[in-house]
Amino acid sequence: MAPALLGKVLVAGARSGRIVEVEAYCGDLDPAAHSYRNRSARNEVMFGPAGHLYVYFTYGMHWCANAVCGEIDEGVAVLLRALAPLTGLDAMRRARGGVDDRDLCRGPARLCQALGLDRGHDGADLVTGGGGVWIGDDGVRSPADPVVTTRVGLSRNADAPWRWYVSGSRFVSRPVRG
DNA sequence: ACGCCGATGTCCT
DNA sequence: GGACATCGGCGTT
Numbered sequence: 001m002a003p004a005l006l007g008k009v010l011v012a013g014a015r016s017g018r019i020v021e022v023e024a025y026c027g028d029l030d031p032a033a034h035s036y037r038n039r040s041a042r043n044e045v046m047f048g049p050a051g052h053l054y055v056y057f058t059y060g061m062h063w064c065a066n067a068v069c070g071e072i073d074e075g076v077a078v079l080l081r082a083l084a085p086l087t088g089l090d091a092m093r094r095a096r097g098g099v100d101d102r103d104l105c106r107g108p109a110r111l112c113q114a115l116g117l118d119r120g121h122d123g124a125d126l127v128t129g130g131g132g133v134w135i136g137d138d139g140v141r142s143p144a145d146p147v148v149t150t151r152v153g154l155s156r157n158a159d160a161p162w163r164w165y166v167s168g169s170r171f172v173s174r175p176v177r178g
Numbered sequence: 179a180c181g182c183c184g185a186t187g188t189c190c191t
Numbered sequence: 192g193g194a195c196a197t198c199g200g201c202g203t204t
Binding site: 023025032033034056058059060061062064066079081099107108109110151152153154155 | 194195196197198199
Binding site for chain 2: 034038040042056057058059060061
């Protein structure tokens with residue numbers, strides 16, 4: 001299910017980008033997931049209905065965004081790790097402090113900064129777009145052959161092959177070498 | 179190109 | 192008190 005998000009478009013107001021890299025986090029099957037065992041005010045959205053945005057704060061300064069994908073109470077969500085910018089690049093450049101365009105959305109915290117996503121978007125409905133954020137489909141097909149790897153930056157359940165990215169995209173945060 | 183490290187809030191033990 | 196789904200800067204190859 002998670003790789004089906006590759007090729008879709010994440011939209012936040014006038015800014016948007018094509019999803020090129022995702023990771024799945026799988027509730028009580030996955031010791032690396034925020035929803036593994038612990039249910040709290042922070043991760044409550046993860047246990048809600050699919051199609052909502054779960055935004056969390058980490059390392060004292062960064063926001064990261066997930067699309068909730070599981071059944072109610074399941075705690076499954078997909079971390080949006082990188083986008084190929086499509087629209088609103090000037091706003092992204094202002095938000096990101098004039099970095100190279102390639103780096104605007106190349107990483108989960110970078111894409112949140114570029115699109116202006118933070119706590120105010122936690123729980124936003126990605127289907128209706130009521131919170132100004134949604135995931136759209138402009139007809140671009142998900143790649144038939146995404147690269148599958150282990151996830152980035154984990155210590156627990158680090159071997160699960162639950163990261164997918166668009167092969168050859170220069171906007172992927174950490175391509176496998178070779 | 180690669181690796182270390184500091185920043186800095188929130189959650190969990 | 193320690194870990195953390197990170198990033199950017201600075202140092203070394």
